[in-house]
Amino acid sequence: MPSASVIVRRLKSGDVPLFRKLNILFGEAFAEPDTYGAEPPSDAYLEGLLAKEHVCVLVALIGGEVVGGLVAYELDKFERARREVYIYDLAVSEPHRRQGIATALIGHLREIAARRGAWVIYVQADYGDDPAIALYEKLGTREEVLHFDIPVETGQD
Template sequence: MSTQRFTLKRLTPDDVCLLRKLNALFGNAFSDCQTYGDNPPSEAYMKDFLAKDHVVALVAMAGGVVTGGLVSYELDKFEQARREFYIYDLAVDERYRRQGIATSLINHLRDIAKRRGAWVVYVQADYGDDPAIALYEKLGIREDVLHFDIVTDP
């Protein structure tokens, strides 16, 4: 899938280099380079990650440059025979924003999810992240929920 300005690509185990570039983009976009860069996984870990059927990592590229991307997870449900896709991270490099990249990434994921029998794609946004909230409201239905991190070693 492509437009005049960028091309979308689903990453495979052969795309570890692109996943590392996406990880760096996430670190910059979220102002959290420590989390996204200080302890990078091994090549083998990254290949295994990208080989998982329930993981969808997409990048937008312009002239070989990773301009944006998302990482999502397919979740099988138990209350009904259906599945959901959760967008864990989504970002676009500041220089490439407002060009339809995030919308294209979400719509591409939506197509993948539909082919895989998912009934919904969902994402969370932080209060104060008005551009993300506006995008998600344009594409979906807003739910006000609380998020809790329950650490495994209290």
């Protein structure tokens, strides 16, 4: 369990500065600063994103500092009247790892998902990311899948 000084909360419109700090943390944690910082979206774009109910951005704060967070998307399903929640990114800053912060973030997301009528939360982990794999195995059931990126060609219908 994280220390009592950790606060987990969902970002909403007006929280763009915290969202930008989370984005910097993602860039550092994933060693991809250009992916997360080279072309930052406008404040208006991020405000619009945070206003969407199906987009869930959570941050873990210690003394107002962003030390972790996740971005998840709620997906409406077609085969049954239900929803799934996909954790797209989750990271905790290096000095705050192994203190229960990621588990607390997922716990908070579970509460939101339950209120929204979701039946499952799912997440992808990369081979070799042993800490993430251990966390997710502790919290859920492992499935072996293949992931494919399909490029989108612009300007064609």
